[in-house]
Amino acid sequence: MANALIIDIPFPSIDSVELFVNKFRYSVAQVAAQAQAKRPDCKVYVVTGGMWNADGSACPLLKADGEWISPKPWSSYGYAWDSGPDIMLTLDRDAKDNFWSTTCLIGPNGPIEKPSYDKKGQGGKRGRAGIGTKQGYLRLYASQDGTADARTPEALRDDMAADGCTSFVMGDGGGSAQCWFDGQTIKGDGRKCHNYIIVYVKKESADTPPDKEDNPVSKPVVCLDPGHGPGCANGSLDGSYKECEFTWDLYTRLRPLLEAQGITVVGTREQKIDYPSLSARASVSNRAGADLFVSLHSNAAGSSARGFVAFTSAPPETAARNKLAAAIINRVHAAGVVLWGSGLAHEMYTVLASTTAPAVLLEYGFHTNAQDLALLKDAAYRDKLARATCAGICDYLGLEVKEPDQESGQPNEPDGWAKEEWSKAVAAGIFDGTRPRDGLTRQEAAVVLDRLGLLPEKGA
Ligand SMILES: [Zn+2]
Incomplete structure (x- = not known):
C-alpha cells in the first residue's frame, strides 16, 4: 500500500471536474463508486476537498454548480472552473460556477512563504490532500496520515514546488486526507469528508502516455x-x-x-x-x-x-x-x-x-x-x-531508438522537437551534423555568430 499517491492528468484528457458536497456522508470509496456508475466511459479520480466547520457547516469559500455553500467574504486564491478542463487558480471567486479554496501553498508569484492556516487545526505533520497545476497537467495529491509521507503544510509546499508545480492548494488533512485514483486509494481514517473533488478522465486518453x-x-x-x-x-x-x-x-x-x-x-x-x-x-x-x-x-x-x-x-x-x-x-x-x-x-x-x-x-x-x-x-x-x-x-x-555516437556515447540524432531546426543549421553550414546534444562554449558561439554574418568586421 502506498503512503502517498500523486496523479498528473493532462488537461486535454479531462472530461469534467465535479465538486461533490457530501450531504449523505459517503466514504471516499462510495463517492468513487457512484461517480464511476454515473460515467462508465471515464476513469474516476477523487480527492478530499475542504473541511467541516465545528457546527457542521462547510469551511469557507466553497461554491458548487453555481451555488455558494460557504461564501464567507474573505479573499484567498483557489481553483475556479465551469466544466473542468478550464480549471484555474484565481482570487476571483465569482469567476466561474465552481470555486474551491482551503490553503493556498503556491500562488501566482510562486511558493507562499507563510501559508495561511489554523496552526492548531491544520498544522504539524499530517496526511495531506490537495490540488495543483504543473506545465499542462492537473495534479491531485493525497498522503496517508501517521506515515512517513505525512507533511507539514510548508514541507508539502516545498515538495510540490520542487516537483514543478506552478500552483497548489492544500485541502483538508489528517485522517481526512483521502483519495481514490482509479482504484488506488489513500483511506485516511475512513471518516466522511465534507466535500470531494472528482475528476473524470476520458478513458481512451487515460491509458495513453501524454503526447x-x-x-x-x-x-x-x-x-x-x-x-x-x-x-x-x-x-x-x-x-x-x-x-x-x-x-x-x-x-x-x-x-x-x-x-x-x-x-x-x-x-x-x-x-x-x-x-x-x-x-x-x-x-x-x-x-x-x-x-x-x-x-x-x-x-x-x-x-x-x-x-x-x-x-x-x-x-x-x-x-x-x-x-x-x-x-x-x-x-x-x-x-x-x-x-x-x-x-x-x-x-x-x-x-x-x-x-x-x-x-x-x-x-x-x-x-x-x-x-x-x-x-x-x-x-x-x-x-x-x-x-x-x-x-x-x-x-x-514512441521514441526512435538512436544509435549512440562512438566517442561521446550520445545519440547522433537530435530530439524530435529540434529535428527541423537542426537540419536547417546543418544545411546552412552552421554545424557539421554531429553531436547535436553537445554544449556550446563561448568561442564556439562566436564562430556560429560569425558564420551567420552577425558580427561586424573588426575595426568597422
Ligand atoms: Zn526478485
Missing part, C-alpha cells in the same frame, strides 16, 4: 527499480550468484542507455547499499510523476524452469502496462533471449499495484536453472538485456 510532441521540452521520465538490496538471500544454490547484485549491475548498465536516448531516469535507490521498502519504491515513482515504472529481477523455481518473463498487475492487453510489457518482450525475444511461456504473466506485486504509472516487473531468467544462471552471470549477456530493455521502453514511448 510529448505537444510539449517538446518535457522529457519522458522512467522510474527504474533495481530489485531487493544487500542482505537479500535470493541467489543460486552454489552461492556464486546473488539476485541483488545482478539487479544493481543491470541497473547501472540500463540507466545510461536510457539517458542517452533523452529519457530522464529516476532510480528507486541510488546506492548499492540501499534497501527501500516496496511501497517506498512505488512512492519514488509516484512522486516523480514517472511515465512508466520498471522493476528489475531474476527468478527462482525448480531447476527446469527457465527464460524471461514480464509481470504486470492484470490484463487487459490494451492497458498501458501490458503495451509496455509487450514492447519489452518483443525486443528481448528478438535479441535471442528464451521466453518463459508467452513471456507475459500477471501478479499483484506491491510495486505493480501501488505505482500510478504503467508498471512492469521483469524477471530476466531463473537463477535456479543452470543454463539461465550461466547467462545471467555473463557481462555481455547483461549488456544485451540492457540494450533490449532500453529499446522496448523507447518503442513504448
Whole structure:
C-alpha cells in the first residue's frame, strides 16, 4: 500500500471536474463508486476537498454548480472552473460556477512563504490532500496520515514546488486526507469528508502516455527499480550468484542507455547499499510523476524452469502496462533471449499495484536453472538485456531508438522537437551534423555568430 499517491492528468484528457458536497456522508470509496456508475466511459479520480466547520457547516469559500455553500467574504486564491478542463487558480471567486479554496501553498508569484492556516487545526505533520497545476497537467495529491509521507503544510509546499508545480492548494488533512485514483486509494481514517473533488478522465486518453510532441521540452521520465538490496538471500544454490547484485549491475548498465536516448531516469535507490521498502519504491515513482515504472529481477523455481518473463498487475492487453510489457518482450525475444511461456504473466506485486504509472516487473531468467544462471552471470549477456530493455521502453514511448555516437556515447540524432531546426543549421553550414546534444562554449558561439554574418568586421 502506498503512503502517498500523486496523479498528473493532462488537461486535454479531462472530461469534467465535479465538486461533490457530501450531504449523505459517503466514504471516499462510495463517492468513487457512484461517480464511476454515473460515467462508465471515464476513469474516476477523487480527492478530499475542504473541511467541516465545528457546527457542521462547510469551511469557507466553497461554491458548487453555481451555488455558494460557504461564501464567507474573505479573499484567498483557489481553483475556479465551469466544466473542468478550464480549471484555474484565481482570487476571483465569482469567476466561474465552481470555486474551491482551503490553503493556498503556491500562488501566482510562486511558493507562499507563510501559508495561511489554523496552526492548531491544520498544522504539524499530517496526511495531506490537495490540488495543483504543473506545465499542462492537473495534479491531485493525497498522503496517508501517521506515515512517513505525512507533511507539514510548508514541507508539502516545498515538495510540490520542487516537483514543478506552478500552483497548489492544500485541502483538508489528517485522517481526512483521502483519495481514490482509479482504484488506488489513500483511506485516511475512513471518516466522511465534507466535500470531494472528482475528476473524470476520458478513458481512451487515460491509458495513453501524454503526447510529448505537444510539449517538446518535457522529457519522458522512467522510474527504474533495481530489485531487493544487500542482505537479500535470493541467489543460486552454489552461492556464486546473488539476485541483488545482478539487479544493481543491470541497473547501472540500463540507466545510461536510457539517458542517452533523452529519457530522464529516476532510480528507486541510488546506492548499492540501499534497501527501500516496496511501497517506498512505488512512492519514488509516484512522486516523480514517472511515465512508466520498471522493476528489475531474476527468478527462482525448480531447476527446469527457465527464460524471461514480464509481470504486470492484470490484463487487459490494451492497458498501458501490458503495451509496455509487450514492447519489452518483443525486443528481448528478438535479441535471442528464451521466453518463459508467452513471456507475459500477471501478479499483484506491491510495486505493480501501488505505482500510478504503467508498471512492469521483469524477471530476466531463473537463477535456479543452470543454463539461465550461466547467462545471467555473463557481462555481455547483461549488456544485451540492457540494450533490449532500453529499446522496448523507447518503442513504448514512441521514441526512435538512436544509435549512440562512438566517442561521446550520445545519440547522433537530435530530439524530435529540434529535428527541423537542426537540419536547417546543418544545411546552412552552421554545424557539421554531429553531436547535436553537445554544449556550446563561448568561442564556439562566436564562430556560429560569425558564420551567420552577425558580427561586424573588426575595426568597422
Ligand atoms: Zn526478485
